Amino acid sequence: MPVSTVSIPIGQWLIPAEGVRWWFDSGSFALDFATTGSIGGTAAGAGVERLHSPDDLTAWLRERFPVPVGAARSRDLFDAVALRDSIARMALAASRREAPRAGDVDVVNLYAATPDVPPSLAGGSRQAGRSVHTVPQALSTIARDAVDLFGPVNLERIRACSGDDCDVVYLDTSRAATRRWCSMQRCGNRAKVRAHRARKSRRAPASNGLAEPLFGDPIVGEPASAVPEPSASAPVEPTPAEPERAA
Numbered sequence: 001m002p003v004s005t006v007s008i009p010i011g012q013w014l015i016p017a018e019g020v021r022w023w024f025d026s027g028s029f030a031l032d033f034a035t036t037g038s039i040g041g042t043a044a045g046a047g048v049e050r051l052h053s054p055d056d057l058t059a060w061l062r063e064r065f066p067v068p069v070g071a072a073r074s075r076d077l078f079d080a081v082a083l084r085d086s087i088a089r090m091a092l093a094a095s096r097r098e099a100p101r102a103g104d105v106d107v108v109n110l111y112a113a114t115p116d117v118p119p120s121l122a123g124g125s126r127q128a129g130r131s132v133h134t135v136p137q138a139l140s141t142i143a144r145d146a147v148d149l150f151g152p153v154n155l156e157r158i159r160a161c162s163g164d165d166c167d168v169v170y171l172d173t174s175r176a177a178t179r180r181w182c183s184m185q186r187c188g189n190r191a192k193v194r195a196h197r198a199r200k201s202r203r204a205p206a207s208n209g210l211a212e213p214l215f216g217d218p219i220v221g222e223p224a225s226a227v228p229e230p231s232a233s234a235p236v237e238p239t240p241a242e243p244e245r246a247a
């Protein structure tokens with residue numbers, strides 16, 4: 001996704017306190033940054049503080065920016081956390097269709113008004129501007145992305161995950177705006193398993209324990225468009241012509 005015309009990859013690994021790391025595509029660079037802090041539930045590995053020191057901030061920024069970024073100092077960490085927490089509160093408010101706090105909007109606007117990491121073309125003969133960009137410039141790029149994130153185009157697409165006990169917030173960038181989960185592999189699959197078990201238990205007396213595949217439709221990856229769930233009224237039993245296959 002172009003961010004101030006500097007192309008930055010979206011998504012990051014989250015590590016829950018008790019479990020296996022999982023890939024979270026927040027849909028937005030600014031939301032990725034917000035997810036380094038208190039946004040979302042700790043059970044998901046979001047909500048875990050990741051920026052304990054200036055070095056943590058340096059590492060996070062250098063992983064993202066395709067241009068060199070200087071080392072963060074204590075003051076930079078203080079600023080970064082302030083900006084991040086404002087973006088996180090705004091994202092939570094947006095997911096609840098509530099208005100953001102004016103103070104948080106002010107913080108985002110303040111950083112967005114400072115010089116960001118400028119765009120540049122390869123192939124020139126000399127360096128224009130800094131060869132190593134500063135942390136404040138990187139924070140400005142994040143703030144400008146947040147201005148875009150919270151613009152009117154996206155407001156209906158900022159949502160909390162539909163999973164039980166999961167309130168991870170994401171930007172739904174799917175074409176049909178049908179994303180429901182923080183991750184299909186995580187909350188999406190859990191919901192499918194639960195729905196499957198519920199259907200199976202309802203049919204159990206008549207089905208005679210015949211095995212059926214756990215998943216009848218693709219589950220890998222977040223679908224670009226909706227994979228329709230079989231509706232309750234649609235026939236789900238195999239047709240007589242379909243050959244029996246061993247599980």
Ligand SMILES: [Zn+2]
Nearest residue numbers: 161166182187
């Ligand atoms: Zn979730």
